Amino acid sequence: MSDSCLFCKIVSGEIQGTIVFRDDQATAFRDINPVGPTHILIVPNRHVASVNVLESDDEQLMGHLFKVAGQLANSEGIDQTGYRLITNTGPDAGQTIFHIHVHLIGGQPMKHPMG
Numbered sequence: 446m447s448d449s450c451l452f453c454k455i456v457s458g459e460i461q462g463t464i465v466f467r468d469d470q471a472t473a474f475r476d477i478n479p480v481g482p483t484h485i486l487i488v489p490n491r492h493v494a495s496v497n498v499l500e501s502d503d504e505q506l507m508g509h510l511f512k513v514a515g516q517l518a519n520s521e522g523i524d525q526t527g528y529r530l531i532t533n534t535g536p537d538a539g540q541t542i543f544h545i546h547v548h549l550i551g552g553q554p555m556k557h558p559m560g
């Protein structure tokens with residue numbers, strides 16, 4: 446847990462989020478500023494700042510985030526229509542929260558093939 450991290454505070458319950466999934470490794474909650482009908486953020490419960498600092502021990506955890514994303518796509522009813530999973534890293538990608546997260550976005554056709 447990082448004291449100054451917004452997503453750590455949502456994981457711990459210190460700040461309220463619209464939580465849609467939680468297990469011992471990951472938490473998922475709705476993005477406060479959705480860009481599509483479904484926009485969920487899947488985060489590890491443990492603080493990891495970005496892809497840049499992933500370690501070998503984190504490989505299972507990152508796979509788990511994708512597994513949870515797929516389950517949520519199914520429960521949101523967008524697994525067949527399609528969805529996009531995005532992990533922004535660093536300034537050029539527009540990363541604003543430095544607690545690694547996977548955006549699950551779907552529910553309408555994407556306006557751009559990659560964004």
Ligand code: AMP
Nearest residue numbers: 462475476477478533539540541542543
């Ligand atoms: P990124 O730009 O990839 O770092 O994404 C950060 C995301 O966090 C943005 O899509 C924000 O809308 C979202 N966000 C910021 N604050 C909150 C919050 N309190 N609850 C849920 N989502 C948030």
Ligand code: ZN
Nearest residue numbers: 450453492544
């Ligand atoms: Zn954090």
